[in-house]
Amino acid sequence: MPATNTIRIIGHRAINAVWRIGLASRFFFLTLLYSGSSFRRFRLIIRELFSTGVLSLIIIIVAGLFVGMVLGLQGYETLKRYGSESALGSMVALSLVRELGPVVAALLFASRAGSAMTAEIGLMKATEQISAMEMMAVNPIARIVAPRFWAGVISMPLLAAMFSAAGIFGGYFVGVVQIGVDEGSFWSQMQAAVDFREDILNGVIKSFAFGTVVTVIALFEGYDAPPTAEGVSGATTRTVVTSSLAILMLDFVLTAIMFRGN
Amino acid sequence: MVEIRDLNFAYDKRPVLEGINMTIPKGSLIAIMGLSGCGKTTLLRHIGGSLKPTRGYVKVGGQVIHELNQDGLYVMRRKMGMLFQFGALFTDMSVYDNVAFQMREHTDLPEEIIHDLVLMKLHAVGLRGTYSLMPSELSGGMSRRVALARTVALDPMLIMYDEPFAGLDPISLSVVGDLIRRLNDALGATSIVVTHDVQESLKIVDHVYFMADGVIVAEGTPDEIRASDKDYVHQFVHGEMDGPVPFHYPGRDYRQDLNLQV
Numbered sequence: 001m002p003a004t005n006t007i008r009i010i011g012h013r014a015i016n017a018v019w020r021i022g023l024a025s026r027f028f029f030l031t032l033l034y035s036g037s038s039f040r041r042f043r044l045i046i047r048e049l050f051s052t053g054v055l056s057l058i059i060i061i062v063a064g065l066f067v068g069m070v071l072g073l074q075g076y077e078t079l080k081r082y083g084s085e086s087a088l089g090s091m092v093a094l095s096l097v098r099e100l101g102p103v104v105a106a107l108l109f110a111s112r113a114g115s116a117m118t119a120e121i122g123l124m125k126a127t128e129q130i131s132a133m134e135m136m137a138v139n140p141i142a143r144i145v146a147p148r149f150w151a152g153v154i155s156m157p158l159l160a161a162m163f164s165a166a167g168i169f170g171g172y173f174v175g176v177v178q179i180g181v182d183e184g185s186f187w188s189q190m191q192a193a194v195d196f197r198e199d200i201l202n203g204v205i206k207s208f209a210f211g212t213v214v215t216v217i218a219l220f221e222g223y224d225a226p227p228t229a230e231g232v233s234g235a236t237t238r239t240v241v242t243s244s245l246a247i248l249m250l251d252f253v254l255t256a257i258m259f260r261g262n
Numbered sequence: 263m264v265e266i267r268d269l270n271f272a273y274d275k276r277p278v279l280e281g282i283n284m285t286i287p288k289g290s291l292i293a294i295m296g297l298s299g300c301g302k303t304t305l306l307r308h309i310g311g312s313l314k315p316t317r318g319y320v321k322v323g324g325q326v327i328h329e330l331n332q333d334g335l336y337v338m339r340r341k342m343g344m345l346f347q348f349g350a351l352f353t354d355m356s357v358y359d360n361v362a363f364q365m366r367e368h369t370d371l372p373e374e375i376i377h378d379l380v381l382m383k384l385h386a387v388g389l390r391g392t393y394s395l396m397p398s399e400l401s402g403g404m405s406r407r408v409a410l411a412r413t414v415a416l417d418p419m420l421i422m423y424d425e426p427f428a429g430l431d432p433i434s435l436s437v438v439g440d441l442i443r444r445l446n447d448a449l450g451a452t453s454i455v456v457t458h459d460v461q462e463s464l465k466i467v468d469h470v471y472f473m474a475d476g477v478i479v480a481e482g483t484p485d486e487i488r489a490s491d492k493d494y495v496h497q498f499v500h501g502e503m504d505g506p507v508p509f510h511y512p513g514r515d516y517r518q519d520l521n522l523q524v
Binding site: 123124127128129131132133134135136137138139143 | 310312335336337339340342343344346347348350351352353363364367368
């Protein structure tokens with residue numbers, strides 16, 4: 001009965017997926033519930049901000065720089081056809097602030113900090129460090145998960161801003177310094193086109209949402225990982241894949257809500 | 263101190279513990295022995311409150327563990343200590359911070375007093391000089407001793423040891439065994455050691471329980487165990503290859519597997 005088996009397997013996977021979504025939601029709720037102690041001991045969050053935020057900075061800035069440089073080149077080639085080279089600054093800035101900054105920074109964050117969080121927590125579980133903490137009457141969600149969650153949520157918008165800033169500089173370098181677009185036009189068009197609420201604030205909201213989603217996925221996958229080498233490796237892979245898909249899907253939803261009719 | 267009555271536990275429908283009864287008096291040091299998968303660690307996890315029985319109960323200090331809510335369980339766990347199989351030291355903290363962890367989490371002691379207490383605990387296990395090292399810089403035996411110092415950091419009334427001798431060289435094994443006995447007597451605590459190591463544990467414990475397939479098959483003082491004529495105990499204590507625990511895993515007929523005609 002191959003057909004019955006296929007249906008059974010699909011059903012099993014669907015139930016499993018719903019079950020995991022439920023577990024992840026419960027995990028997220030518990031993380032929020034036990035966040036109080038993290039804020040009372042803010043040094044825990046600061047320590048995690050260093051490992052999730054500061055240590056991701058180099059990759060974010062370098063990637064931002066190159067993305068901005070490519071935007072400068074491609075944008076110039078396209079705008080030149082319409083005689084609108086002077087709009088290069090606004091094109092680079094809007095692309096980065098609205099879309100590429102939050103999305104690419106979040107994808108890089110998921111690969112760099114998200115995978116590290118999953119591996120770290122998965123390994124803590126595999127080596128019984130989480131069980132040891134529970135046996136010491138210390139809630140691991142409050143002590144391990146919540147500080148990392150808030151560090152991820154706080155650092156993501158900052159990293160996205162850094163990415164956009166580096167990208168704008170990359171676009172400026174290629175467009176103005178290398179190709180020779182007028183510097184005044186580049187900056188003034190950018191200043192005129194970019195709206196604080198419509199563009200920058202929406203970009204910040206996006207990166208905040210991405211930071212929340214990526215960090216919850218990374219922490220949940222680590223916490224839920226089977227305590228074996230294969231389990232941790234599988235969880236790390238799932239973090240990157242699930243986070244990346246979640247970022248892209250969420251980006252579409254948020255873009256549709258934010259920029260509808262503009 | 264610990265009273266276990268008719269303790270039953272099953273994963274799904276597979277029974278792991280069946281009708282376990284134990285009485286562990288205050289101040290005693292007992293060993294629970296048996297083959298891997300016989301339910302020893304599961305029993306320990308019931309005493310620590312990590313698992314709930316399907317029937318029966320575990321009482322510690324007069325309180326039924328599975329009836330406690332999370333706050334009650336955490337209060338109880340502050341009076342317990344558990345040494346995990348490979349120490350479960352927090353790998354992102356130094357030896358000093360590992361031992362100080364519970365003091366910082368559960369007490370308002372000033373840092374100067376914590377400093378003195380940590381050094382005293384480390385001195386008791388002979389590793390005062392390692393306080394600034396990271397767990398990755400310690401040998402297996404040293405990790406176990408640091409974990410022991412961390413376990414007794416708050417002078418628990420009940421100390422549980424999950425395979426404390428696993429993977430240790432003969433000197434470390436003897437040192438850890440000796441420390442378990444000395445710390446139990448010095449703290450006036452009650453200790454439960456789950457182990458495979460017959461010779462070392464028979465040297466230090468007051469009473470031994472043998473488990474097989476989720477039930478207690480034998481018990482007695484170390485001398486009674488050494489002199490036991492029960493097949494299972496005899497095979498285990500003397501490390502015999504075949505006996506009630508067969509050498510061969512059950513399988514098809516050997517001749518059938520080799521395609522031999524009778």
